[in-house]
């Protein structure tokens with residue numbers, strides 16, 4: 001471990017932050033649960049870091065009916081996990097954020113930091129992929145927006161360029177009847193990076209499932225959206241056999257690695273299982289909703 005000595009830059013507006021970034025290539029600090037660990041471990045040794053903490057607008061978590069959710073760059077996992085509107089409208093995201101690390105990590109770590117760190121296993125990433133989220137990026141010439149499949153380039157790599165700041169993530173309003181779920185497999189209950197994770201979103205219209213979106217985590221160099229498997233499930237009334245077939249399709253499309261936490265083969269098997277379980281969970285939630293109507 002190395003000592004942590006760096007200059008802390010603390011702008012109070014995004015424009016001021018962009019000016020700092022234009023002048024020097026310094027890392028951006030949100031909750032620090034990934035960044036400070038990298039510094040402590042001596043993986044990077046910046047002379048300065050740019051903290052976003054004095055920029056009030058970045059703490060905003062807001063929802064507007066018909067438009068959707070906006071998650072500012074300093075919104076922590078705990079706030080998202082505990083938000084009644086996120087639990088109601090975007091359950092997969094609330095479930096994913098509730099499963100990040102431990103209470104301490106969820107109190108410090110932000111959803112934007114989770115995406116920017118670009119771990120293939122990032123919990124919020126697969127949930128946000130299945131919910132069709134966009135990343136809002138600020139740079140000196142204005143704002144650019146991108147979908148998550150364009151954002152993730154590889155392990156630790158995103159399409160954020162030097163001089164840019166992620167301002168927020170937006171999640172579109174789900175269409176009526178949409179349900180979503182996130183399931184994660186780790187080796188322990190807490191403080192566990194996922195071995196495999198799956199997120200599924202779809203809406204039930206007259207007994208059939210539409211607008212299906214499926215994503216997997218920890219089974220490829222980036223969190224993975226699986227449109228092929230989703231289109232197999234689209235417009236159908238799901239049966240157990242169909243969900244098994246979808247699981248096999250998702251597993252075949254995944255590209256997991258062997259590492260110290262799990263073999264590639266085990267990850268593929270678990271992808272198959274989690275996809276089926278996500279489908280069953282949506283069927284169950286639809287049945288629960290009908291029983292209440």
Ligand SMILES: Cc1cc2nc3c(=O)[nH]c(=O)nc-3n(C[C@H](O)[C@H](O)[C@H](O)COP(=O)(O)OP(=O)(O)OC[C@H]3O[C@@H](n4cnc5c(N)ncnc54)[C@H](O)[C@@H]3O)c2cc1C
Pocket residue numbers: 027028029030031032033034035036037052073099100101102105108109110111112113114115116117121122123124160164165166167191192193194
């Ligand atoms: C003990 C432990 C357990 C963990 N468990 C989990 C887990 O179960 N699941 C999981 O997904 N993760 C886990 N993590 C990883 C980490 O907590 C999350 O990735 C967290 O969400 C990172 O957010 P942060 O705000 O702390 O990011 P930071 O560490 O502040 O930043 C992370 C990266 O994003 C960049 N960045 C941050 N904000 C911006 C921005 N606005 N614009 C551009 N770049 C930005 C930083 O420069 C840095 O490269 C764990 C970490 C620890 C230490």
